[in-house]
Amino acid sequence: METRLITATPEGIAEAAAILRAGGLVAMPTETVYGLAGDARDGRSVARIYAAKNRPSFNPLIVHLPDVESVSRYAHLTPEAERLAAAFWPGPLTMVLPLRDGAGLSPLVTAGLTTVAIRVPAHPVARALLRAADLPLAAPSANPSGRVSPTRAAHVMAGLSGRIEAVLDGGACAVGVESTILALDGPAALLRPGGVSVEEIEAVLGHSLLMPGDPTTPKAPGQLASHYAPEARVRLNATAAAPGEVLVGFGAVRGQISLSDQGDLIEAAANLFHILREADSLAGPLGAIAFAPVPESGLGRAINDRLRRAAAPRP
Structure with a gap:
């Protein structure tokens, strides 16, 4: 596809918002780095983010919102989170919070977890786009996976041109490093250092953060080999299904349920976490799930990464 470079005028922001509402992808400036934005409620849009970045695994994505007031639609703000929000939002701080029931976010955004990572960006163009689109936007850094994060529109065009609909040019990013990520679904813990310093955060909280490597610190999502495993055994x-197995099909391999009858990797990625839960329910605690082969290419690498974790030996 042709990737449009859109100037961040009111007309350009309206055009970018229309692309997002139609399920397209737009790279937007934030104060940290450019983010690759898509509708966080739409599984196909979120799957396209992973495809565009050639991201090899489905790790949780940060949901960007226009203001603190909108956060309660998607997550529970703990008392500590409320204090941090008052101090640092809008700004380069991401908080991992308990997911609200019925939030309506794609399971790909949360990677099937019961928490969601949320940020209220400070960049005026990002905030204007969020208001115009009226959507929660999933937006990891707008670069191919493993490459240097982009701080200018030209960087995004160099890496993602032809893979996304548009880049909204808001100039250079002021901070230039990713947001700080805190886990706040338990004791406050640092998951990633970034644009807000640990010292600033601890001054607001009045106590020290748990640090990576501390035995009481929750592990970052996706690190455990058997993470996201269903109750049933996975093959x-x-x-074909063995006795007692629920077969999950893909493409030509037909099952009781399917990741994608058409063998469409974007559809399979969008369905993955829902299908895992549905298959687990069909199998029951004493049953088993068999997954049809998925190609080890493109989004198939990320799908297989999650399936291997689901099938890993349990502790």
Whole structure:
């Protein structure tokens, strides 16, 4: 596809918002780095973010919102989170919070977890786009996975041109490093250092943060080999179900349920966490799930990464 470079005028912001509402992807400036934005409620849009970045695993994505008031639609603000929000939002701080029931976010955004990472960006163009689109926007850094994060529109065009609909040019990013990420679904813990310093955060909280490596610190999402495992046992690369198994199909391999009858990797990615839960329910605690082979290319690498974690031996 042709990637449009859109100037951040009121007309340009309205055009970018229309693209997002139609399920497209737009790279937007924030004060940290440019983010690759898509509708956080739309599984296909979120799957396209992973495809555009060639991201090899489904880790949780940060949901960007226009103001603190909108956060309660998607997450529970703990008392500590409220204090930090008052001090640092809008700004380069991301908080991992308990997910609200019925939030309506794609499971790909949360990677199937019961928490959601949320940020209220300070960049005026990002905030204007969030208001114009009236959507929660999932927006990891707008660069191919493993490459240097982009701080200018030209950086995004160099890496993602032809993979996304548009880049909204808001000039250079002021901070230039990613947001600080805190886990606040338990004791406050640092998951990633970034644009707000640990010292500033601890001054607001009045106590020290748990640090990576501390045995009481929660592990960052996705690190455990058996993370996101269903109750039922999981077998991979199956072409038929063994007795007692629920077969999850893909493409030509037909099952009781399917990641994608058409063999569409974007559809399969969008369905993955929902299908894992549905298969687990069908199998029951004593049953098993067999997954049809998924190609180890493009989004298939990320799908297989999650399936291997689901099938890993349990502690």
